[in-house]
Amino acid sequence: MNDITEALIGFELAGDSNDDSVQTLERTGSRAMCAMAFSVSWESEHARHTDQLVARKLNLWRDILPDALEPELMDKPVDHVARRRFAPGEFIVPYQSDLCFNLSQRAFHRNLRTGNYIEPRTGRFYPRAFIGGSRGVFPEEILPFRICSTSGDMICCDLNNPLADKPLDVTARILDIWAAREEHGGSCNDIAEMLTFNGPGMQARWRGKPTDFWQDLPFTRVAGEPDAGFYAMTRMVSHIDKTASAQIEKLYTRLLPKGGRVLDMMASWESHLPTDNDYTEVVGLGMNAEELAANPLFTSHAVHDLNLAPTLPYDDTSFDAVICSLSVEYLVKPFEVFAEVARVLKPGGVFITTFSNRWFPPKVIRAWEGMHEFERPGMVLEYFLQDGLFAGLETWSMRGLPRPADDKYADRMGESDPVYAVWGTKA
Incomplete structure (x- = not known):
C-alpha cells in the first residue's frame, strides 16, 4: 500500500x-x-x-x-x-562499505545492561552502546546497528541505515x-x-539471510501459569486507542475479500472489523467465553487454547481469510499455528496479523519484549516464511496520528498507538 x-x-x-x-x-x-x-x-x-x-x-x-x-x-x-x-x-545517505566492518567478539559489551546478559545474534539490531569505544562509536550512543554475522572470534557489524x-x-x-x-x-x-530514522528497514533480513530470533529461549514467558487461568478473568478493555483501531479497521476493509468467510483468531470482544460489512460469516476463536459472546460480529465462536493445542478446530480450506489482532506476540508455538492457518485457508486466502507496542506483560513471549519495535514485523515475517506456505508477503506501519482527546492517556501521550501489520496469501 x-x-x-x-x-x-x-x-x-x-x-x-x-x-x-x-x-x-x-x-x-x-x-x-x-x-x-x-x-x-x-x-x-x-x-x-x-x-x-x-x-x-x-x-x-x-x-x-x-x-x-x-x-x-x-x-x-x-x-x-x-x-x-x-x-x-x-x-x-548512501550505503558506505566502511560502515560494515569486523570486530573482535570481546568488543561486544554483553554485560552492558545490569542483570541482563546479551549475546549478539545474526541479523539482530542493538544500540551502538554495545560496541561503544569501537571504530569511533561513542559509549552513550543508542542509535541501532546490525550484527551481520558471527564467528568464533569475530562479529561483523553494519552501521548503515538499513534502507541506505x-x-x-x-x-x-x-x-x-x-x-x-x-x-x-x-x-x-x-x-x-x-x-x-531508527526503525524502517529493520523488518527485512540482512542480504536475504534469515535473522536469528530463535536463540535465548525466545518463546518463554514471565508468567508460568496456564493460559486458561490468566484468561479466565473477563477483560472488556480496549487494547489500543480508537485512532489506532480505526487504522486496523481500514486495513482489514481493504484486504479482506467481500462475501468471504473470516476467522478471527485469538479473538476477544472487539474485532477491529467494520461493523457494516458484507462478510458471509465471522467466526471467533479465543480464550474467554464471555468476551467472545459479547462480540456483535461473530456468527459463531469457540474457546480454544492455541498455546496448549496449536491446532485450529476447523476443516481444511474452510476460510477465505484469517485475522489475528493484537495477539501474535502471545504465541509460544507460532510455526505450528501459522501452518494450521495455511491449512484452513482456501488457496489465495489472506492471513493478516496486526499489533502495536502494548501487551499483557505476563503473557508476552520473551523475544518480543527484548527487541526493537521495527524488528517485530521481521520476526512475524519469519513465521510466514518458515514453511513456504505463504506468498505475496507485506509489512505495514503507521505512526504519528493524534491520540483521541477523550482517551484516558491523552494527557500523557499525544500520539496514537503505533500500528504494525504483516500479511500474506496462501501459496
Whole structure:
C-alpha cells in the first residue's frame, strides 16, 4: 500500500492548527506551518514494505523537505499528493562499505545492561552502546546497528541505515495548512531523516539471510501459569486507542475479500472489523467465553487454547481469510499455528496479523519484549516464511496520528498507538 490517501481514516488535527487558515503551502515566515502524511515504500528479497508517518506540525521556514519533493509540494493546496521514486542513496545517505566492518567478539559489551546478559545474534539490531569505544562509536550512543554475522572470534557489524541501499517510493499528502504564530528558537527537522530514522528497514533480513530470533529461549514467558487461568478473568478493555483501531479497521476493509468467510483468531470482544460489512460469516476463536459472546460480529465462536493445542478446530480450506489482532506476540508455538492457518485457508486466502507496542506483560513471549519495535514485523515475517506456505508477503506501519482527546492517556501521550501489520496469501 503506497497511497497515503488509503491509509488515513477519520484524520483530525485535534487542535494542532489555529483559525488562520492558508490556502496553499508557501515557504514564508508567516505561512509556513502544515501537517503532512508521508509514506515510504520499499522492497526486500521476500516482502514489500510500507512505513507511514504523520507529521502534525511542520514549519517549512525551518524544516527541510527533500529537494526533489519540495517543488511538488510548494504552492499546493490541502489534500494535494506528491509522489517520487528515489534511487538508492538519493533520499538518505548512501550505503558506505566502511560502515560494515569486523570486530573482535570481546568488543561486544554483553554485560552492558545490569542483570541482563546479551549475546549478539545474526541479523539482530542493538544500540551502538554495545560496541561503544569501537571504530569511533561513542559509549552513550543508542542509535541501532546490525550484527551481520558471527564467528568464533569475530562479529561483523553494519552501521548503515538499513534502507541506505534500497530504492524508495515516497508519497506526501498535505493534510492541513495554517499561519504560523511567532516562534523563538526551535529545532530544525530533516524530513527524510524523520521518515527513515531508527526503525524502517529493520523488518527485512540482512542480504536475504534469515535473522536469528530463535536463540535465548525466545518463546518463554514471565508468567508460568496456564493460559486458561490468566484468561479466565473477563477483560472488556480496549487494547489500543480508537485512532489506532480505526487504522486496523481500514486495513482489514481493504484486504479482506467481500462475501468471504473470516476467522478471527485469538479473538476477544472487539474485532477491529467494520461493523457494516458484507462478510458471509465471522467466526471467533479465543480464550474467554464471555468476551467472545459479547462480540456483535461473530456468527459463531469457540474457546480454544492455541498455546496448549496449536491446532485450529476447523476443516481444511474452510476460510477465505484469517485475522489475528493484537495477539501474535502471545504465541509460544507460532510455526505450528501459522501452518494450521495455511491449512484452513482456501488457496489465495489472506492471513493478516496486526499489533502495536502494548501487551499483557505476563503473557508476552520473551523475544518480543527484548527487541526493537521495527524488528517485530521481521520476526512475524519469519513465521510466514518458515514453511513456504505463504506468498505475496507485506509489512505495514503507521505512526504519528493524534491520540483521541477523550482517551484516558491523552494527557500523557499525544500520539496514537503505533500500528504494525504483516500479511500474506496462501501459496
